[in-house]
Amino acid sequence: MPHAPQVRIPATYMRGGTSKGVFFRLQDLPEAAQTPGPVRDAILLRVIGSPDPYGKQIDGMGNATSSTSKTVILSQSAQPDHDVDYLFGQVSIDQPFVDWSGNCGNLTAAVGAFAINSGFVAKDRIPENGTCTVRIWQANIKKTIVAHVPITNGEVQETGDFELDGVTFPAAEVQIEFMNPADGEGSMFPTGNLVDDLEVPGVGTFKATMINAGIPTIFLNAADIGYQGTELQEAINGDPEALARFETIRAHGALKIGLIGSVEEAAARQHTPKIAFVAPPQDYLSSSGKQILASDVDVLVRALSMGKLHHAMMGTAAVAIGTAAAIPGTLVNLAAGGGERKAVRFGHPSGTLRVGAEAREEGGQWVATKAVMSRSARIVMEGWVRVPGDTINLA
Structure with missing residues (x-):
């Protein structure tokens, strides 16, 4: 019985804050995965190595923790005055599903850098030296996030002396502003009570x-x-x-x-x-x-x-x-x-x-009008991730 060969998909493996995830540009995904649905979920599950009854994600990019079983899809923003749309998928380790119900604040620190490197930010907005402000539309919760990404010699500065507890090595500081950070619509206290x-x-x-x-x-x-x-x-x-x-x-x-x-x-x-x-x-x-x-x-x-x-x-x-x-x-x-x-x-x-x-x-x-914190981010690996072809041919 013949088996479909592996398909390679352009991807970047990034650390953002105290998390790691596989980043994709929407246009680089197979056509069947460029819209939400079972094919997209199946590809992301296979990329990360889930579902894994052993709980190790050996056959994928995940590291068997909630902090590392993550995927990100970025696209040119459809929202006025925003640079990029950021969609986050939390991949279950041992179950066959991707949870799209919320944002990942740690990986947000890497979104600005990925957006700049991937051409989502206009070149005239990127200084030769200084800080590039990237306006991100968080598509899961429909909120604005502003990332302040350091730039040196026209490129994203990843190395630095900013230390973040939970991350072994220092890196460049990225300041993140979460604007109107209530998740989705409705009251910030859904029951109407503080306690x-x-x-x-x-x-x-x-x-x-x-x-x-x-x-x-x-x-x-x-x-x-x-x-x-x-x-x-x-x-x-x-x-x-x-x-x-x-x-x-x-x-x-x-x-x-x-x-x-x-x-x-x-x-x-x-x-x-x-x-x-x-x-x-x-x-x-x-x-x-x-x-x-x-x-x-x-x-x-x-x-x-x-x-x-x-x-x-x-x-x-x-x-x-x-x-x-x-x-x-x-x-x-x-x-x-x-x-x-x-x-x-x-x-x-x-x-x-x-x-x-x-x-x-x-x-x-x-x-809540705004929340601000500093994180760091860097590219760990870039190139292509491979998945068996039959993962894409589910439809």
Whole structure:
């Protein structure tokens, strides 16, 4: 029986923030994958190496974590005053689906550079030396993101001395502005409350701040669920019962804020919402062995992504943290000491991160106007990725 040969597709493998992903230009994808649908999903799954019942993604570009099982498709923007449309696909590791329900804030740091290198930004907008401002339309959540990309000798500057906890080597600093960062339409607090009592049958009832900024996120108090807020990955990811409990809480939170119609639907929506827990500052050792002092941070946050505790912090969740911290009365704000603030430095498993946020109350509802953070990005590899031809011939 003959087998279809492999097909090669132009692609770039990039690190953005504390994530990695495979980047494509829309026009470089096979024609059948240039529109949303099963062929596109099948190609991206095969590129990353999913679904993999072994959970290793050996036969693909993924690295078997939620931070590295990611894909990005960029195209010339159809939106006025924007340079590029950015579509993010979170690829499940062990299940046959791609989750298109939200953004990746970390990979956003690489979008500006990829857009410049791929010809999506007009040459007269790129300085010989300085900073190029790239206006990005985030197509998953229909929001504007502005990336400030350093340029040296007319090219993207990737190397530098900016250090980001969770990334081993320094690189050039890229400042990212998330404009009006509430994810999609509707209220930033979908229940209308800064704090809710979230009832989870068989588990308990918990105080929860459920916010829709950067990405829908459910915040709990660490103490209410038996944690300190200083935990590293092994403390959570090595405990199957804890992971199952977090997923049950996440599913009921998703139901309460209207993202799903039944708790069963949460299994097919792994990317959103996120679930996180917060605590007041304490001393702890980061995953690299670096000492983090209580005086170094305003609040401790641990967040789960795709069912596992994240090794650092998702960029979109950082937006949610910064926004919630700026609003007096949320669990994040209270854990940070309460009051008004325009920036917060939080501790995560790999270290610390500072994020600025602006929020104001309008007509009895809170509105986030902007969140700002610095990340870094670089090309790891570029050329072609190959997939078996029968992946494309599904139609």
